[in-house]
Amino acid sequence: MPRIPVRVLPAACTLAVTAAVIPLGPPASAVADSIIVGGQAVPVEDSPWAVALSSRDRFGGTRAGQFCGGVAIATTKVLTAAHCLREDVLGSAVAEVTDLRIIAGRDELDGPGGQEVPVRSTWINPGYDPHTNAGDLAVLTLDRALPAGSVIPMADAGSPAYEPGTAATVYGWGDTTGYGAYAPVLRAAKVRVLPDSDCVRAYPGGTQGAYDASSMLCAGDTRGGRDACQGDSGGPLVARGRLVGLVSWGSGCGSPESPGVYTRVSAAIRWMAAGD
Template sequence: MRGPFARALTGALGLVTAVAGVVAGAAPAAADSVVVGGSPAAITEAPWVVALSSRDRFGGTRAGQFCGGVVVAPTKVLTAAHCLGREVLGGQPWQLRDFSVIAGRASLRGQGGQEVRIADTWVNPDYDPTTNSGDLAVLTLAESLPESFVIKVAARGDAAENPGTAAEVYGWGDTSGNGSYASSLRSAHVQVLPDAACERAYPDGFGGVSYRKETMLCAGDPRGGRDACQGDSGGPLVARGVLVGLVSWGSGCGQAENPGVYTRVSTVLPERL
């Protein structure tokens, strides 16, 4: 079994092989075919999904995409804190001259949509790269996106977080767990799982990380085959029309015994952005 993976691309040629404090071999999470086990998704049905991009850092083949994000206000995008780490970016976010989000575009090599520069970044001060707890960052855009791109964030204790709730995870990441990356947006049907499922899969001491229900949410398919994967980090987990999680980490992709772990946005996101 592979060690815990933070689910983001790093460097121009490969995957993150270690997240600070996480065992070597850990890689960013990816969802089914977009996400593992997923299918093509129309951006018109999920306009709040964006791709984080830097062609200078990651090359132009995939328009510089390395993580996902989600629009929660016209100038605010949520993503995973580990997507902004030195291991991924090779430095500080402000050092990427072309750091931007690609919005309103399903195909990374397609036309349309907007590429909006990132003016500022905020990383959750409670983020712990050793445990992956609090894995959330906020990007402030230099220009506003349409209100129609915004998705509502689940409130603390929202029924959308209840185990058994149907959910969708979105991204442009590895579709197989073997490095087959999607060039167009994909989504996968999963469900919110009981905290106990991830507590069993990731007990204390598991490669230096463990599941913490206060700041994490467990989701996947009890039978396996559907999950987020490398390249999907920071992308949204949506249930009942609201944002409940951000792709954060996991072991492997689409394994029934190792569900995906998401940042529980309702408890980690500050009340005021």
């Protein structure tokens, strides 16, 4: 399933609405005692390139309207997942979401500090396929620049950061349990880059999706317990100090034998170059 919440009622509604998820197929049960899943709160100042996507108009005022994650790869460029900007997620074409913005440098989504920067324009990978999850990439151009220290380098093809067994960290403000317990602060979970064969075995096709090693990256723990979850989509997977993946999809959250699937950043570099 894509790791995003469904659009909730407008902020004008006086009752809080719990976000649901968009399933690709029957979700596997999450690890109930995991406490992103299996991670911990981290200071935003230590990972200033991790940003939250927000629209209070579409997702309400709770948690400042956060609905996906993103990562700054230049002072005015943020990468996220293409599925975060789908019309069925936002309730309209992304061009009609007038308050789309990113939240950067803020420890608590509803708290003080940091900044909220409007999104000036969006680019969605024309090769994105919502049925297979391939090509799951979008680029946001910001209305004003973030500080120069708020960006992270991307890992090119052939980087040792992609080697199976490499320690990695996934960041996000999403569900921490698999049951709708969304985080008000940035969290991170330690995972490992897994062999492509693990994801091919977990996702051979059908209702759970098909893994494509040319555009996707597999990370997590085959025993379960550490993973991205709903609300983390588009957020960064970092290894060896470089961006290697964007949270894309998976079955359940932290479920054994169902590792997380990420957009492979080396492929994203190719897609962006072709789109210039």
